[in-house]
Amino acid sequence: MTLMPKESAKMIDFCSKNVSVEEEGIKNLAYMIFKALNDHKISVNNFSQCEFHPSFEDPKAVDWIFVLDTLNYSFWNKTNCPKWTVNGHTGYFALCAAIKRAINVS
Known part of the structure; x- marks a missing residue:
């Protein structure tokens, strides 16, 4: 059975004992992304390029995406913590840089 992300999230939320979906958090994030796209602060091209x-x-792109998606689950850190x-990148892009570095070393 293959589910799209929205359906997968619903199933996980319904079946899981230790995971929940915060509806207000999703709405806030969607608003922040919409505003940043609308204000041209972010663009889909930022990620594809x-x-x-x-x-x-x-x-090996599929392998790379598999590894990235396996590790890409959370970059939240406490306020004022380093x-x-x-390579000067944080969050998602730091993960991408680390994966690329690991591939280049092997």
Whole structure:
């Protein structure tokens, strides 16, 4: 059975004992993303043109995405705490940089 992300989230929320979906948090995040897109502070192109993402022609791109999605679950940190950084990047892009570095070393 294959589920789309929205249906997967509903199933996880319904079946899980230790996971819940905060509706207000989702609404707040959606508003922040909409506002940033509308104000041109972020763009879909920012992500598709990331120097760390593999080319769609790369035969190992699927493997890269699998590893990234397995590790990409949370970058929340306590306020005023130092952020995890890789090559000057934080959060998602630091994870991408770390994966790319690991691939280049092997």
